[in-house]
Amino acid sequence: MSININYQEEFSSRHIAPNAADTAKMLKTIGVDSIDQLIDQTVPAQIRLKKPLNLPTPKSESDYLNTLKQTASKNRVFKSFIGQGYYDVLVPGVIQRNILENPGWYTQYTPYQAEIAQGRLQALLNFQTMVIDLTGMEIANASLLDEGTAAAEAMFMQYSLRKNQQANVFFVSEELFPQTIDILKTRSEPFGIELQIGDHRTAELTDNMFGAIVQYPAGDGTVYNYKDFAAKAHEKNIKLTVVADIMSLLLLTPPGEWGADIVVGTTQRFGVPMGFGGPHAAYFATKEEYKRSMPGRIIGVTIDSAGDYALRMALQTREQHIRRDKATSNICTAQALLAIMAGMYAVYHGPEGLKLIAERIHGLAILLAKSLEKLGYKQLNEAYFDTVKFDVGNLAGPIHGEALNNEMNLHYNGSVISIALDETTRVQDIETIVRFFAKVKGKTINDVDFEGLKSGIETVIPQDLQRTSAYLTHAIFNSHHSEHEMLRYIKALEAKDLSLTHSMIPLGSCTMKLNATTEMIPVTWAEFGKLHPFAPTDQVGGYMQVFNELNAWLSEITGFAAMSLQPNAGAQGEYAGLMVIRAYHQDRGDSHRNIALIPSSAHGTNPASAAMAGMKIVVVKCDENGNIDVADLKARAEQYKNELSCLMVTYPSTHGVFEESIIEICEIIHQNGGQVYMDGANMNAQVGLTSPATIGADVCHLNLHKTFCIPHGGGGPGMGPIGVAAHLVPYLPGHAVVDIDQGKSIHAVSAAPWGSASILLISHAYIAMMGGEGLTNATKYAILNANYIKSRLENHYPVLYTGSQGRCAHEMILDCRAFKNFGIEVVDIAKRLMDYGFHAPTVSFPVAGTVMVEPTESEPKHELDRFCDAMIAIRKEIEDVENGKSDKTDNPLKNAPHTSAVVTGNEWEHPYTRQKAAFPLPYVAAHKFWPSVGRVNDTYGDRTLICSCPPLSEYEFEEAEVTTPEYGT
Numbered sequence: 013m014s015i016n017i018n019y020q021e022e023f024s025s026r027h028i029a030p031n032a033a034d035t036a037k038m039l040k041t042i043g044v045d046s047i048d049q050l051i052d053q054t055v056p057a058q059i060r061l062k063k064p065l066n067l068p069t070p071k072s073e074s075d076y077l078n079t080l081k082q083t084a085s086k087n088r089v090f091k092s093f094i095g096q097g098y099y100d101v102l103v104p105g106v107i108q109r110n111i112l113e114n115p116g117w118y119t120q121y122t123p124y125q126a127e128i129a130q131g132r133l134q135a136l137l138n139f140q141t142m143v144i145d146l147t148g149m150e151i152a153n154a155s156l157l158d159e160g161t162a163a164a165e166a167m168f169m170q171y172s173l174r175k176n177q178q179a180n181v182f183f184v185s186e187e188l189f190p191q192t193i194d195i196l197k198t199r200s201e202p203f204g205i206e207l208q209i210g211d212h213r214t215a216e217l218t219d220n221m222f223g224a225i226v227q228y229p230a231g232d233g234t235v236y237n238y239k240d241f242a243a244k245a246h247e248k249n250i251k252l253t254v255v256a257d258i259m260s261l262l263l264l265t266p267p268g269e270w271g272a273d274i275v276v277g278t279t280q281r282f283g284v285p286m287g288f289g290g291p292h293a294a295y296f297a298t299k300e301e302y303k304r305s306m307p308g309r310i311i312g313v314t315i316d317s318a319g320d321y322a323l324r325m326a327l328q329t330r331e332q333h334i335r336r337d338k339a340t341s342n343i344c345t346a347q348a349l350l351a352i353m354a355g356m357y358a359v360y361h362g363p364e365g366l367k368l369i370a371e372r373i374h375g376l377a378i379l380l381a382k383s384l385e386k387l388g389y390k391q392l393n394e395a396y397f398d399t400v401k402f403d404v405g406n407l408a409g410p411i412h413g414e415a416l417n418n419e420m421n422l423h424y425n426g427s428v429i430s431i432a433l434d435e436t437t438r439v440q441d442i443e444t445i446v447r448f449f450a451k452v453k454g455k456t457i458n459d460v461d462f463e464g465l466k467s468g469i470e471t472v473i474p475q476d477l478q479r480t481s482a483y484l485t486h487a488i489f490n491s492h493h494s495e496h497e498m499l500r501y502i503k504a505l506e507a508k509d510l511s512l513t514h515s516m517i518p519l520g521s522c523t524m525k526l527n528a529t530t531e532m533i534p535v536t537w538a539e540f541g542k543l544h545p546f547a548p549t550d551q552v553g554g555y556m557q558v559f560n561e562l563n564a565w566l567s568e569i570t571g572f573a574a575m576s577l578q579p580n581a582g583a584q585g586e587y588a589g590l591m592v593i594r595a596y597h598q599d600r601g602d603s604h605r606n607i608a609l610i611p612s613s614a615h616g617t618n619p620a621s622a623a624m625a626g627m628k629i630v631v632v633k634c635d636e637n638g639n640i641d642v643a644d645l646k647a648r649a650e651q652y653k654n655e656l657s658c659l660m661v662t663y664p665s666t667h668g669v670f671e672e673s674i675i676e677i678c679e680i681i682h683q684n685g686g687q688v689y690m691d692g693a694n695m696n697a698q699v700g701l702t703s704p705a706t707i708g709a710d711v712c713h714l715n716l717h718k719t720f721c722i723p724h725g726g727g728g729p730g731m732g733p734i735g736v737a738a739h740l741v742p743y744l745p746g747h748a749v750v751d752i753d754q755g756k757s758i759h760a761v762s763a764a765p766w767g768s769a770s771i772l773l774i775s776h777a778y779i780a781m782m783g784g785e786g787l788t789n790a791t792k793y794a795i796l797n798a799n800y801i802k803s804r805l806e807n808h809y810p811v812l813y814t815g816s817q818g819r820c821a822h823e824m825i826l827d828c829r830a831f832k833n834f835g836i837e838v839v840d841i842a843k844r845l846m847d848y849g850f851h852a853p854t855v856s857f858p859v860a861g862t863v864m865v866e867p868t869e870s871e872p873k874h875e876l877d878r879f880c881d882a883m884i885a886i887r888k889e890i891e892d893v894e895n896g897k898s899d900k901t902d903n904p905l906k907n908a909p910h911t912s913a914v915v916t917g918n919e920w921e922h923p924y925t926r927q928k929a930a931f932p933l934p935y936v937a938a939h940k941f942w943p944s945v946g947r948v949n950d951t952y953g954d955r956t957l958i959c960s961c962p963p964l965s966e967y968e969f970e971e972a973e974v975t976t977p978e979y980g981t
């Protein structure tokens with residue numbers, strides 16, 4: 013027996029599920045001899061890559077983690093006192109392990125299918141309630157991407173709501189964090205909004221202003237009383253946005269009590285690691301009257317088919333899927349997982365625990381200020397919460413040196429040093445700081461009565477800014493403080509939610525593939541989690557290496573010259589890419605080029621992003637085969653050849669087809685002076701076979717949370733880096749604090765220079781462990797799995813579009829529109845799938861009345877068969893309605909999903925059996941997933957919007973007719 017002592021377990025065989033025997037069976041069903049034959053029939057020859065991907069040899073899982081540990085050691089974790097919007101935290105262990113590190117939470121999809129998502133919907137409602145209480149506002153959404161972009165969304169909402177259409181000036185306090193001002197610059201430019209940056213105390217408010225924004229506490233730590241400023245603004249019809257630090261609001265009078273119209277900020281310091289910039293959840297709160305103008309997703313209370321309490325996403329008609337370029341924002345993927353963590357942090361600590369934490373932070377800041385004052389340093393902030401500021405004259409250098417010796421990072425600005433404290437700061441840390449501030453003056457801590465100062469600390473917050481109103485009084489925030497109760501609460505919510513831990517989630521366009529455990533492990537390593545995004549460059553070598561490698565690998569995969577890792581989601585990538593195109597045209601003296609051609613089949617974020625970039629949208633038709641109508645495209649491109657900015661095109665198309673005319677399409681755009689933006693959501697069908705550069709695109713974004721394994725987190729986080737051809741590299745986004753300028757960089761699109769840096773590790777791990785061949789095989793198997801489903805289902809459901817040789821790409825659209833003739837809607841199929849233990853495919857995108865199925869390469873044949881069996885059984889149920897065997901309205905489809913309460917209830921009056929309701933196929937019995945509520949009523953919830961935890965005693969549930977609108981992705 014000869015033994016291979018070099019045997020290495022291949023990660024790709026874990027990621028790509030079908031084995032050789034199953035692959036052979038699937039190929040037979042499809043009717044091809046080999047995968048390569050299938051690929052040749054699917055991907056047009058003229059766009060195939062000529063060479064294999066040039067990526068490093070793949071690593072095994074253990075080798076990857078060992079190598080990454082070495083890379084991680086190049087990050088040096090110093091104690092951070094930098095502040096500036098990022099604070100170290102103590103993540104409660106019960107939350108870290110059972111949410112952040114738990115696939116039952118992080119592999120969930122956005123809760124469009126509310127009946128199997130009540131757990132995360134409740135957790136997000138808790139988040140909204142927390143934000144409403146702490147800010148003193150009336151409504152809040154379920155997270156935005158980061159503080160800077162939340163401020164920009166607020167500016168834009170104020171702009172949209174302005175009464176005086178001539179008003180185009182926005183007052184910006186110079187005391188906002190620099191990264192926030194930077195993003196406001198990016199967002200204001202396309203609309204001709206003029207930023208007036210100044211001191212709120214001396215600013216003159218004028219009639220041409222539509223809004224103003226201040227920060228509370230201000231960027232340098234000062235706590236101002238903005239009450240008079242707010243009143244002055246309102247007199248002039250100027251709306252006021254306040255960027256507020258969530259921790260400080262436990263002690264400070266909330267902005268809602270002194271005149272804010274909108275309050276935004278980050279909830280990072282509620283138990284979410286800094287992660288070198290993210291991911292973190294931003295919050296957005298405003299008044300009830302502005303609810304329809306509010307960006308982002310809102311969770312609302314409604315009733316289910318039994319009239320019981322149920323939750324779902326509210327007011328969805330504001331979103332891009334419906335409103336397209338008139339949407340309130342382009343935000344699709346947000347930060348659900350991190351919002352859930354922050355909400356849970358409040359549940360865990362409760363109002364009293366949180367207050368004690370905030371008081372300790374505040375108290376230690378006072379102790380520090382008093383101690384250093386005793387040493388003769390002058391503290392500059394009159395009132396402050398957690399940040400103190402000193403002008404140290406010519407001692408800045410020596411202090412800086414001492415701080416580094418003590419592995420501490422302070423914030424330096426010339427001779428001014430500021431020190432921001434957080435939840436992790438202890439008395440010993442203050443003592444250390446006092447010692448070295450003493451040392452550089454030739455003194456010692458004995459010159460300060462440190463022990464004496466420690467007792468009798470009184471707040472420095474002025475009386476009229478001390479919070480008196482109660483918060484977090486709801487039972488949810490006052491019940492789960494022992495670890496057992498907390499653990500069981502988290503688990504009880506998790507049990508209501510279907511995730512990838514139960515079954516495949518075949519959402520077309522969303523690529524719900526494996527999020528491998530090894531990819532996730534480094535995210536919570538301290539070397540990556542505990543770094544501040546503005547930490548000195550010589551402390552972050554590990555991250556720089558990861559970014560450089562990822563940049564090089566993604567450039568190889570896309571065929572582009574360089575990437576920007578800054579955008580925090582796909583739609584942010586679209587916006588960043590379009591702004592880069594805009595800057596390119598402007599730089600060439602073509603600032604009049606502002607028309608974006610967008611095919612009618614495009615995802616709603618495309619027109620929404622184009623609108624944000626100040627572009628005019630011209631829709632291009634699709635032909636009856638679902639392809640872009642090239643003649644129409646050519647006509648539009650020529651008609652607008654002087655104003656053409658770009659084409660936005662998804663490839664393969666949102667119809668799941670590799671359009672053969674793509675090269676010609678890109679050429680037409682270039683000939684008419686435009687640039688080609690490729691929406692990379694469908695990159696999972698391209699990697700290793702073709703590339704955006706090969707088809708002729710100039711820019712594309714990648715949804716790392718689709719193609720490159722970042723989990724969806726129940727609605728975020730995600731990452732949407734963009735790749736660009738060489739001529740666009742100089743315009744890639746810069747940053748106000750960290751120098752990443754490319755020469756002609758546009759202003760920042762995210763608060764942190766590398767966006768949600770810590771989750772870039774996931775994609776890094778995926779590529780490193782798959783290698784070029786593994787990634788290419790993943791693409792091939794994604795196409796194989798899709799075509800296998802197509803072969804099994806096409807005799808039961810018409811497949812809407814295919815390529816010239818009858819193949820689909822990595823996804824396919826199943827047409828359900830004909831069932832309407834006998835009363836069955838596509839939503840009935842989606843809900844009935846829950847009874848079979850599945851999450852529905854994408855409903856009504858890109859074609860209303862259809863479902864779009866995308867299995868990914870990570871699903872084994874066995875799972876694909878279970879899904880196909882369910883779909884075929886459902887087709888049979890539809891047939892029964894069609895030929896009168898089932899009642900038209902009282903049938904398993906219309907009544908789906910069936911809860912355990914309904915199925916086991918004393919009464920059962922339906923014409924079909926309970927078994928048929930809940931166990932329609934034998935495999936379901938082995939592993940039943942029960943939807944926790946019956947079909948939710950959307951109209952009821954939208955009629956009376958409740959977006960915080962209602963006191964159940966006061967809430968009356970009345971019977972109402974169930975009407976469920978259709979969903980997009």
Ligand SMILES: *Cc1c(COP(=O)(O)O)cnc(C)c1O
Pocket residue numbers: 343344345521522581582583584615617618662666691693694715730732981
């Ligand atoms: C998912 C998706 C987007 C939006 O990406 P987010 O990361 O959710 O912002 C855009 N276009 C298409 C085709 C998509 O599938």
